[in-house]
Amino acid sequence: MTTARPEVYFGSVKTGNKGAFAALAAKVDTIIKKMDFSSIEKKDKVAIKMHLGFREGYQTVPVFFVRRIVEAVKKIGGFPFITDNPTSVYNAVNRGYTQETCGCPIIPVAGIKDKYTYKFKANFHNVKTLDMGGVLYDADALIDLSHVKGHNTCGFGGAIKNIALGGFSGPSRWKKIHGVEQSLPYWDAEKCTPEHAKKLKDACKDGYITYDEEKHKLTVAFGMCHQCGDCLKADKGVGCLELKQENFSLFQEIMAIGANEILKSFDEDKRFFLNFLLQITPLCDCWGIGFPNVFNDIGVLGSRDIVAVETATLDLIGKEKLIEEMIPLFMRPHLDPELDLHPFQRLHGPMKDPYIALKYAEDLGMGSRKYKLVEVLAPEETLKMESPKSVSETEPTFF
Ligand code: SF4
Numbered sequence: 018m019t020t021a022r023p024e025v026y027f028g029s030v031k032t033g034n035k036g037a038f039a040a041l042a043a044k045v046d047t048i049i050k051k052m053d054f055s056s057i058e059k060k061d062k063v064a065i066k067m068h069l070g071f072r073e074g075y076q077t078v079p080v081f082f083v084r085r086i087v088e089a090v091k092k093i094g095g096f097p098f099i100t101d102n103p104t105s106v107y108n109a110v111n112r113g114y115t116q117e118t119c120g121c122p123i124i125p126v127a128g129i130k131d132k133y134t135y136k137f138k139a140n141f142h143n144v145k146t147l148d149m150g151g152v153l154y155d156a157d158a159l160i161d162l163s164h165v166k167g168h169n170t171c172g173f174g175g176a177i178k179n180i181a182l183g184g185f186s187g188p189s190r191w192k193k194i195h196g197v198e199q200s201l202p203y204w205d206a207e208k209c210t211p212e213h214a215k216k217l218k219d220a221c222k223d224g225y226i227t228y229d230e231e232k233h234k235l236t237v238a239f240g241m242c243h244q245c246g247d248c249l250k251a252d253k254g255v256g257c258l259e260l261k262q263e264n265f266s267l268f269q270e271i272m273a274i275g276a277n278e279i280l281k282s283f284d285e286d287k288r289f290f291l292n293f294l295l296q297i298t299p300l301c302d303c304w305g306i307g308f309p310n311v312f313n314d315i316g317v318l319g320s321r322d323i324v325a326v327e328t329a330t331l332d333l334i335g336k337e338k339l340i341e342e343m344i345p346l347f348m349r350p351h352l353d354p355e356l357d358l359h360p361f362q363r364l365h366g367p368m369k370d371p372y373i374a375l376k377y378a379e380d381l382g383m384g385s386r387k388y389k390l391v392e393v394l395a396p397e398e399t400l401k402m403e404s405p406k407s408v409s410e411t412e413p414t415f416f
Pocket of ligand 1: 220221222223237238241242243244245246249260
């Protein structure tokens with residue numbers, strides 16, 4: 018990394034002036050300028066990796082901002098294109114993303130059959146190889162454009178998850194990366210009778226424990242488990258089940274490994290990260306449905322350092338109050354104020370500390386958890402600026 022404390026630019030949704038120059042769109046433009054796209058060369062193919070949503074999920078990065086980012090790339094002579102998994106690309110029009118609205122083509126990350134990939138050796142527990150999206154691999158520059166939200170498996174989704182999951186083919190994403198949580202033992206089959214296994218299964222009211230009687234195999238869905246501890250209570254006296262931090266952390270570790278591999282395919286000065294902290298839902302865009310926002314909107318962060326932008330994102334959300342009445346009733350959050358937890362841990366359980374992936378990422382040399390937050394067009398600053406006389410239907414106008 019270029020500096021010990023990389024800069025993370027922050028534009029708050031809060032404003033101090035009724036002028037458009039103080040609003041979020043102007044802040045996004047300023048952040049883009051500060052991040053400095055000039056290292057993108059003329060005719061560079063610039064992949065804007067974002068999640069275009071699934072089905073009825075509408076809380077993704079607004080096309081309004083996507084278009085501004087696309088225009089900024091075009092302005093310096095780059096050839097931008099948006100990329101995501103083929104399903105999301107195929108029906109992106111339902112959520113307002115088209116070539117016409119975004120201003121550039123939208124291309125599936127691993128081709129229309131999800132098979133245009135580059136294999137790399139992950140060699141991490143049960144994951145030997147992963148198939149990286151070939152379209153992303155072929156690009157010259159990367160803009161990792163993320164909608165920040167909670168995530169049931171790792172606490173939160175931002176820039177790392179956007180490429181670590183979204184940058185790989187479907188089978189790598191859903192089977193291998195999500196399957197890594199099962200690679201460390203947590204249940205002792207010999208200690209557990211079939212009757213006891215059924216008791217454990219029944220103890221999990223949400224159905225996150227399954228038991229295959231024929232194979233005498235019990236499985237905990239760590240990605241969904243909210244660590245209520247009911248199964249462990251039911252296991253008292255037998256002791257055949259453990260919920261270890263390692264099982265929960267494996268997913269975060271492989272996310273860092275996958276994201277690092279994608280970053281390595283770009284020059285360091287051609288990687289840009291923008292996190293949108295708007296419409297922060299408790300669960301990820303992959304669910305394909307709308308959820309209530311569980312935090313007030315915060316703003317936008319941009320940096321050339323993926324670890325720094327993610328750390329700043331979590332730090333800002335950590336200062337926010339979780340809007341408890343908006344948490345979906347099927348979730349079982351940890352709301353005891355005595356517990357010292359990040360709000361995303363309150364939503365998804367203490368063992369889903371969202372900072373874990375950032376520690377792994379830093380250890381891999383992907384960036385720095387220390388950063389310098391630079392607020393652009395802060396409300397206190399714009400309050401002192403002259404306000405426009407008129408704010409409604411200004412030029413250009415048909416009125
Ligand atoms: S700790 Fe997890 S697996 Fe066990 S009962 Fe609670 S939610 Fe289910």
